[in-house]
Amino acid sequence: MNVSQFDGSAAFHGGGFMPPAANPTPEHSFFASKNRDVQTLLPVTLKQISDAIAGENGKSDFSVDGVDVSTVKLVGAVQEFVGRCTDATFTLDDGTGRVECNRWCQEQIDTAEIEGISNGMYVRVHGRLKTFQGKKTIQVFSVRPVDDYNEIASHYIECMYVHFFNSKLLKPQVGVGVTTQPYMTIPPNQVSGQHSLYGQRSIEERVLQVLNQPLYLSRDAGAKAEDIAQQLKVPVKDVIHAASNLAHVGSIYEIDTLHYKSLANG
Known part of the structure; x- marks a missing residue:
């Protein structure tokens, strides 16, 4: 999907991402927490990447909404794409920010994946958040074209949902008798x-x-x-x-x- 094909307003009208009431417990894979492996894949926007806080005491991981994270899921448009024999670099822009991405080509399957990417295309990126010369970058594990508008809409809804869960619902409520647990059922009065x-x-x-x-x-x-x-x-x-x-x-x-x-x- 190219940028010219994407209607931004349509991206925020839902698409069935939210789990049904019959199964209210959030899926574990959606969230990172301080007592879990920071390799958990966290859906984020590039503004959240920009605001991410670097780990203390020499840690290479980052903190988003108070939870440790290193691997992220992004959706955005490819810009400044440069393909080489050994790797490819490009800038990802999701409307909230931009970040430089690098994808190494170590096997034939990696090369085939890169050959399907071009400027102006919307893609889904999985990768590790790192710093290079003081600037945040993404070491890409996977980059795939987005061919369904619903995937863009779902990604933004997913980012909002995870942000609200990690920043609001995991924090202790003063004066409220609720024990904060990761993946707890969300009380309606906390929303x-x-x-x-x-x-x-x-x-x-x-x-x-x-x-x-x-x-x-x-x-x-x-x-x-x-x-x-x-x-x-x-x-x-x-x-x-x-x-x-x-x-x-x-x-x-x-x-x-x-x-x-x-x-x-x-």
């Missing part, structure tokens, strides 16, 4: 706006859907928090909180404290 991640859409998803309306996509000023709250029939403070979460994972940006704009088609 912003009291919408379950497994039943009704979360407040973040609903805010993002409003911001992806053509009216607000076409406006330089985006949408006002009060207008979003009025459409969704929720308090303005809930919209502001949800928008802050969305901005953190790179789905939207804050024009000011009360105006927000989606990065779709941006």
Whole structure:
């Protein structure tokens, strides 16, 4: 799939990623935790890569949302692709940031994989987050073309879901009798706006859907928090909180404290 074929607004309209209510326990492979092997594959945006904190005491691993991570899953457009006999380099751009990637060709299957990649193509990348000369880079294990719009949508939803789980739901709640455990069933009252991640859409998803309306996509000023709250029939403070979460994972940006704009088609 090339960049010219991708409608950014369509990428945020779902696609059946969220697990059904009948099976509310998150799959283990979606999350990293401090007491697990940091080789767990973590779906992230490139803004999260940019914000990742390097490990302390000489550790080579990074921290995203407070959990250790080294292997990541990314989806974005290929730019500045250069193929050679021994390796290939390219820049990956997902609309929230850019990162340099390197894929070594040690076997024939590696070479065949690289031959299917070209500039402007949307790809799914699995690789290890590293630093080279003080700059974050990705040592690619696998790079495959994206040929279904739903995969792009699912990746961003997956990034949001994992971010909310790791940054919000794994933190101890002061004054609330909930024991924090990795992979615990998520209590509905811990989700912003009291919408379950497994039943009704979360407040973040609903805010993002409003911001992806053509009216607000076409406006330089985006949408006002009060207008979003009025459409969704929720308090303005809930919209502001949800928008802050969305901005953190790179789905939207804050024009000011009360105006927000989606990065779709941006």
